[in-house]
Amino acid sequence: MTKVFLTGSTGTMGQATLKALLKADSFEIIVLVRDTKKDRKIIKPYIKEKNLQVYYGDLTNYNDVLKCMVGADIVLHCAALVSPAADYCPEAAMNINYGSTINIIKAIKAQPDWEEIRLVYIGTVAKTGDRMPPIHWGRVGDPIKPSIHDYYAVSKVAAERAVIESGLKYWVSLRQTGIISEKMTEIKAPIIFHNCLDNVLEYITEKDSGVLMRNCCNDLPDDFWRHIYNIGGGPGCRMSSYEMFKGLFESLGINNLENVISSKWFAIRNFHGQYYLDSDKLNDYLNFRSQNKQYFYKLYLKKLRLFLPIARTLTRVPGGEKLIGKIIKKQFKKLLLDERGTLNWIVNDKKEFIEPFFISIEKWDEIPLLYKFKHFTDWDKAIWIDHGYDESKKESELSIEDLEGAAEFRGGRLLSNSMEKGDWQTKLEWKCAFGHKFTASPRLILEGGHWCPVCERKSWNYHEIAKRSPFFAQVWYSLHDRDEPLREYPKKVSELDVFPASL
Structure with missing residues (x-):
C-alpha cells in the first residue's frame, strides 16, 4: 500500500483529493487537521474510513508534521491560506504557506529513506500575476510577478522557491488555477471586483483536481519529477470574467447586465489569470480532465434554490429584470464599500490601491459604461514570452x-x-x-x-x-x-x- 500524507484535507482541493484517494483501495492516508470546530465537522464523515488516519495539529508546528511523515511514501501538499483571507492577514499567509512547506521539507529529510519520498507541492497561477490581454496566454518559465498587494502569491512564490531548491530527489510544483467548486459560488468578498472584466482563467473543477492529485500517486516516469507544471482544465474551461457574469445572469433571465453590475466596479488590471500554452503537458501525464465550465453554472443554479424560479418568473414581466437586478446590486454594493472594495478605494482616495488597480482617479472616471465597454476579442492570438535562451535545445x-x-x-x-x-x-x-x-x-x-x-x-x-x-x-x-x-x-x-x- 502507498502511504500518502495529505495536507489541506478540509479545504476545496484537499477534500476533493481525499475523496478521490478513498475511492481506491491502494492507499493508506494520513491527514493533519486543525483542531477547530469547523475542521472537525468537515473531516467527521471520513473518520471511520479504514484506510484513513487523522491527526489533529498544525502544519506550522514541525513536530506535528514530523509525526505525520513517518513511513510516508508521498506528500500531497494542498494546504494553504488563500485569498481573500490572505489579503487581510499577510503575516499569517506567509507563516502558513511558506512555513508549512519548510516544515514538510525538513520532515522529509529527517526520514531514513528521504531520497525516495515524493513531494507534490501545489502552487498558484497568482505567481505570474496580471496577464491581461494581449498577453493572456502563458506558460511555465514566464516571469514571476505577483500582483501588488497579493500576499497569497508572495507567500507561494517563496514556498515554491524552497521546494525547487530543496535538494529533494522527487519533487514537483503544480501551479493551480481557479477551482470551479461549490465554494467558488459562495464567495462574497470584494475580491470579486479585483478580477477585471476581460481577465481570463483556464479553470479546473474540484473533482478533476482530486483525480489529478490521486494520479500523482501512481507509478510515474522519472521525467515527470523535478519540474513545474501549470494546472488547467483545457479549452472547455477557459473563460473571461465578463463571459462568466454574462452566463450566470442570463441563466436568471437577466439579459441586460447594466441592471446588475457596473463596469466601474471592476479593476482594470493587477489581478491574475491566463490561458495556458502548456497545460496539456500535465494532463498527458495524469489524465485528469473530465469536466468543463458548464459545471460552474450548474453549481451556481443549484445554490440559488428557491430564488431561481422566482427570478426567472419575475424577469419575464415588465420591470422584473430591473427589480431582480436591484436586489443583487444591493448585495454587491456592500462588498464594494468594504475595506478591500474597489469603490471604497475611490471614495476614500486610497492611492496605494487606486494606482495598482486603476492607474488614477482620472482613469477610473474614463471607464465607459458597460454597454459601451470595448471587450477584447482576439482571444486565440498567443504572444509567446521570450525566456532568453534557446528552448529548442535538449x-x-x-x-x-x-x-x-x-x-x-x-x-x-x-x-x-x-x-x-x-x-x-x-x-x-x-x-x-x-x-x-x-x-x-x-x-x-x-x-x-x-x-x-x-x-x-x-x-x-x-x-x-x-x-x-x-x-x-x-x-x-x-x-x-x-x-x-x-x-x-x-x-x-x-x-x-x-x-x-x-x-
Whole structure:
C-alpha cells in the first residue's frame, strides 16, 4: 500500500483529493487537521474510513508534521491560506504557506529513506500575476510577478522557491488555477471586483483536481519529477470574467447586465489569470480532465434554490429584470464599500490601491459604461514570452553560455564561471540589475521564471525592474505605459520573517 500524507484535507482541493484517494483501495492516508470546530465537522464523515488516519495539529508546528511523515511514501501538499483571507492577514499567509512547506521539507529529510519520498507541492497561477490581454496566454518559465498587494502569491512564490531548491530527489510544483467548486459560488468578498472584466482563467473543477492529485500517486516516469507544471482544465474551461457574469445572469433571465453590475466596479488590471500554452503537458501525464465550465453554472443554479424560479418568473414581466437586478446590486454594493472594495478605494482616495488597480482617479472616471465597454476579442492570438535562451535545445545540452545570455536578458549577470553541462539542479551564483548577489539553480530561473529573491522580498518595484530587464519588460510594458508614474510598494512580510535561516 502507498502511504500518502495529505495536507489541506478540509479545504476545496484537499477534500476533493481525499475523496478521490478513498475511492481506491491502494492507499493508506494520513491527514493533519486543525483542531477547530469547523475542521472537525468537515473531516467527521471520513473518520471511520479504514484506510484513513487523522491527526489533529498544525502544519506550522514541525513536530506535528514530523509525526505525520513517518513511513510516508508521498506528500500531497494542498494546504494553504488563500485569498481573500490572505489579503487581510499577510503575516499569517506567509507563516502558513511558506512555513508549512519548510516544515514538510525538513520532515522529509529527517526520514531514513528521504531520497525516495515524493513531494507534490501545489502552487498558484497568482505567481505570474496580471496577464491581461494581449498577453493572456502563458506558460511555465514566464516571469514571476505577483500582483501588488497579493500576499497569497508572495507567500507561494517563496514556498515554491524552497521546494525547487530543496535538494529533494522527487519533487514537483503544480501551479493551480481557479477551482470551479461549490465554494467558488459562495464567495462574497470584494475580491470579486479585483478580477477585471476581460481577465481570463483556464479553470479546473474540484473533482478533476482530486483525480489529478490521486494520479500523482501512481507509478510515474522519472521525467515527470523535478519540474513545474501549470494546472488547467483545457479549452472547455477557459473563460473571461465578463463571459462568466454574462452566463450566470442570463441563466436568471437577466439579459441586460447594466441592471446588475457596473463596469466601474471592476479593476482594470493587477489581478491574475491566463490561458495556458502548456497545460496539456500535465494532463498527458495524469489524465485528469473530465469536466468543463458548464459545471460552474450548474453549481451556481443549484445554490440559488428557491430564488431561481422566482427570478426567472419575475424577469419575464415588465420591470422584473430591473427589480431582480436591484436586489443583487444591493448585495454587491456592500462588498464594494468594504475595506478591500474597489469603490471604497475611490471614495476614500486610497492611492496605494487606486494606482495598482486603476492607474488614477482620472482613469477610473474614463471607464465607459458597460454597454459601451470595448471587450477584447482576439482571444486565440498567443504572444509567446521570450525566456532568453534557446528552448529548442535538449535539457542535457544546457551550457554556461546559455545561462550567461539568460542572465543578461534579465538585466543581470551569471557570476559562476563554470557548470556541468546539462545540470539544471546545482545552484550557481548570480547578480541582478540592482547589484544583489544570490544563488539559484538553472531550474528555478529558466523553468520557474524566478529571479532575484532580494528584490522579491523587499517590495513591488516593477516599473524599475522593467526598465532594466528585457525579460520582465515583456509582461509589464504590454499593460503599462513606459512613462507611467508608479511608486515602489514595500512588502509587509517576507519568508525571512518566518524562517530567518535557510534550510
